[in-house]
Amino acid sequence: MTAEKSPLSDATGGGWKCFIEQSDASQCKTANRPYLKATDNEAQIVYFIRPDCKTWGCEWCAEQRRKHWTFLATFGGDFLLRSGSELSFVTLTSHRKIRHLPSAIKVWRKAWPKLSARWRRATPGVQYLYIAEHRKRVHFHVHIITTATLPTRWYKDNAAETGLGYQAEAVRIGLAIECGGYVGKYLGKAIHVMGWPKYWRRVNTSRAWPKPELEEDPRDWLCLGPQTSRVRGSAMAYKRAGWRVETSLNALL
Structure with a gap:
């Protein structure tokens, strides 16, 4: 039997926005969290993001x-x-x-x-x-x-x-x-x-417990490791080449 449309079905986008807002306001204190990098070659934008650790110990x-x-x-x-x-x-x-x-x-x-x-x-x-x-x-x-x-x-x-x-x-x-x-x-x-x-x-x-469908991120993310100096150096190189550097997940919306 097909379910009628749920008001929560429209929360997929809202849930993604909520995730981004929480990530930008993150207070995760776990050390050595890796940085991720993705590029938009057409718009000449580079993203550097540091995800939360997502552990119960934090x-x-x-x-x-x-x-x-x-x-x-x-x-x-x-x-x-x-x-x-x-x-x-x-x-x-x-x-x-x-x-x-x-x-x-x-x-x-x-x-x-x-x-x-x-x-x-x-x-x-x-x-x-x-x-x-x-x-x-x-x-x-x-x-x-x-x-x-x-x-x-x-x-x-x-x-x-x-x-x-x-x-x-x-x-x-x-x-x-x-x-x-x-x-x-x-x-x-x-x-x-x-x-x-x-x-x-x-x-x-259970495997079939209902979950909202999430849109796939079209970007390919590269893990840079936890070294802040490496990220800073990479960001400066992109800036010198005329690229825009984004470090906020809000920029992905």
């Missing part, structure tokens, strides 16, 4: 990522609801005796493939977005937005049978904005938790 970037995922949750929820799908919030927990984060994640990595296989059999074509949460005095939790409409009892029984905790809950979603609020809330709660293992993804989605 206070500025963590907050921008939280906002990014809040938007994607709202966009996806809106698209799915308009397509006729039903949505639910689902909370899964680790076993009540496991409080150590590495142990909880080890159990999750074994249990999730088993549980998700049962899930897909029970709800073919299921779509989801989930967030992992862990805080002091709080068990490892996973919060899910999903098109599955299974009852709480199904999650309790199947989670326990696959190695997770018996505590689970499923609640129906009525509005897309609830999806964004849900994601923003739980990412915010765990935003300063730094004990996650390397390469752990705090947010995961």
